[in-house]
Amino acid sequence: MGSDPVVREVTGPAELALVDAVHDALDQIWRDVPGVTDEDRMLFALAVSEVATNVVEHAAGDGRPTVSIRLSADDTELVAVMSDDADPALIRLDEVTMPGADAESGRGLALALAALDELRHETDDGNVWILRRKRRPSA
Template sequence: MGSDALASEYIEGPADLTLVDAVHDALEDLWRRVPEVSDEDRMLFALAVSEVATNVVEHAEGPEHATVTVRLEVDAAMLTAVMTDDADPALIRLDRVAMPGEDAESGRGLALALAALDDLEHDPGDGNVWRLRRRRRDA
């Protein structure tokens, strides 16, 4: 994440749904501080961040309760989120993610995130690192 940030937010907590709520609150704080971000960019970036954060907390597994950190940043050209956890590495291939059929009750999160973002990366290792980027269309 760059030093040219107009605004940034940092969240850290256990991998549970209260973290997702904190991410929503942090996004609202960002939009208040950088009101010139377009409604479309806000909506699509927030959707992607919410979907990935929800997946992270729902699927975080390991010998102990996982901790997640989220860094959100807005600069003149880009919206960025980096989520890191200390859970077991997720076995996911983003190149194989597709939208499930209309009758499916789950499985849309990463497909929606991929559609809303310009770049979504997952680096498994000692935990997981998710990088989400959306170029600002209003820039």
């Protein structure tokens, strides 16, 4: 990353309220980091929302898994790191494709892949998702 990043962290149980808290944290970042283009804001927020929603909806394990999301932004890139203590997800990002027009779900990861410069999923004792979008210059 370039300059010192502005960082916001959200942690909580794998519930949809966590996704709302992530949107609030992104709004704080947009206020604190000047010059992020509308396109970068929209596409990064879309990707973060889609992955966070998937994490919350599909987290499996004993009890209600806990999710931690670290959002950061500086003058060169936007980054989100999401980790949970759920059972490892069996996801192959290289096999993700956009579903047909009549599909009612299944677009989240495909949209995130299209919006980001990097989307990575790692497993160990849970899951870690790394989302990275390089900032585009203002017009």
